Amino acid sequence: AQTVTQSQPEMSVQEAETVTLSCTYDTSESDYYLFWYKQPPSRQMILVIRQEAYKQQNATENRFSVNFQKAAKSFSLKISDSQLGDAAMYFCAYRSPNTGNQFYFGTGTSLTVIP
């Protein structure tokens, strides 16, 4: 099984500031996909951003961007101009065709936004 590690159980950020959430993964594959999901207090899982391993360019979605370092097997999420609505659990996930297309999730990072 693939291992996805989120080493920061909890993080906090001041409103309007920038925060980076870390994610590392263990794989010997070259073809895979990475995702960040947000789980607010409603517990509905929402896709934040995705990254294809074959793309060198880092994905960006409005205030959310990733720093994808393939050689280091690192996939961090940067949230700019943090808003109160960004407060949630964030999960990093990995998926590849060589592992039956399963999703492997990290244990999550709880983000608090301080007004």
Added chain:
Amino acid sequence: DGGITQSPKYLFRKEGQNVTLSCEQNLNHDAMYWYRQDPGQGLRLIYYSQIVNDFQKGDIAEGYSVSREKKESFPLTVTSAQKNPTAFYLCASSIGSSAGEAFFGQGTRLTVV
């Protein structure tokens, strides 16, 4: 609107009883998944199915069973053999390709009373 629906949102079960959680999707997705979420443990895979009439065990399948008789439906039965069934259960679906993201239902909170 396309989506994935789990029901019920809250479920109470007496010890020794089996209970079935419903998951339906109208996204025409081939793959469907069941996860269990406990505090501090992220999402753990119970079962997944890539196509109709086929499914595989995940990391914590003991005490659970599933069926996939229709593409749209992937019900999960929590049996009396599951030692600690109280948890939050999430169902997800995806296209078969690894390029696709998972779409999640709103979850079912199961409590054993």
